[in-house]
Amino acid sequence: MQRTKISSSLTMSRLVYGMWRLGDDEDTSADHVRNKISSCLHQGITSFDQADIYGGYEAEEILGNALKGSNLRQEMEIVTKCNIVAPVGRYKGARVKYYDTSRDHILKSVDASLKLMGIAYIDLLLLHRPDPLMDHFETGAALDEIIASGKVRNVGVSNFKPWDWNLLQAAMKSKLVTNQIELSVLAHEGFTNGDVAFHQTHNTPIMAWSPLAGGDLFLKSNEKLLNNLSNIAETFGVEPSTVAVAWLLAHPANILPVLGTNSLSRIETISQALDIKLDRQTWFEIYTTALGREVA
DSSP states (O other): OOEEEEEEEEEEEEEEEEEEGGGGSSSSHHHHHHHHHHHHHHTTTEEEEEEEEEEHHHHHHHHHHHHHSGGGGGGOOOEEEEEESSSSGTTTTOOSOOOOOOHHOOOOHHHHHHHHHHHHOOOOOOOOEOTTOOOHHHHHHHHHHHHHSSSOOOOOEEEEEHHHHHHHTTSSOEEEEEEEOOOOOOOOOOOOSSSHHHHTTTOOOOEETTTTTGGGGGGGGGGGHHHHHHHHHHHSSOOHHHHHHHHHHHSSSSSEEEEOOOOOOTTTTGGGEEEEEEOOOHHHHHHHHHSSSSOO
């Protein structure tokens, strides 16, 4: 499995297993979750993406139950996120869904994540969403503080625009190491609106959430694109979804797709995308179909 250097202290597998649907599975037993993790590790997928809000604030605990009494943690890089407060689970008393990037919230969130997952440190903590009410001096100092404490090894962000990134980074001693943004053959705006170019300029690896567009790729409205992917997939002997992931991997921005599925059979084939090499014309053939028109 290809590895990507995120920082001087962290490398991650080029493909990341996303756990946002972990709590949606009919079977959330420790054994079943361990089987998913083991299937990933067998392919060289060692990086796992969590968030405190996943599963109504229960997914981290589901993972923690699976890690108990095993040596799996030693083989994993664990990413998690904080700062979304939704009126469910531990925050069911909230009057409204909101973002909280205060020092108090960040520190309490980290402690809660460590406890629920039963781990000593978090490899990478991301702020889940940009906060329009963020005091960047307070937030930046809090992120520096949790790194200094040893509870978190690296910090980054998710869904931040370049100006959000610059604002927060300006108030930090530590370096932000990644931005997890939506990228797929359907959500391709980042390739032309400056989001991807910004991180290429800073040589910052990008994590891509929903690389299969949350399943929208398979809707009838996207039939032409799916047919295109299917024709290409047939030449490689893989599924169309594998080609969609390979399309992201072909970009020089060093993108790490975050792939989430509860199906063990699908997990077992995730790494096939790394074997697909798309030439420039094929990449643009897919892009043109996704755009619905010829490039200018």
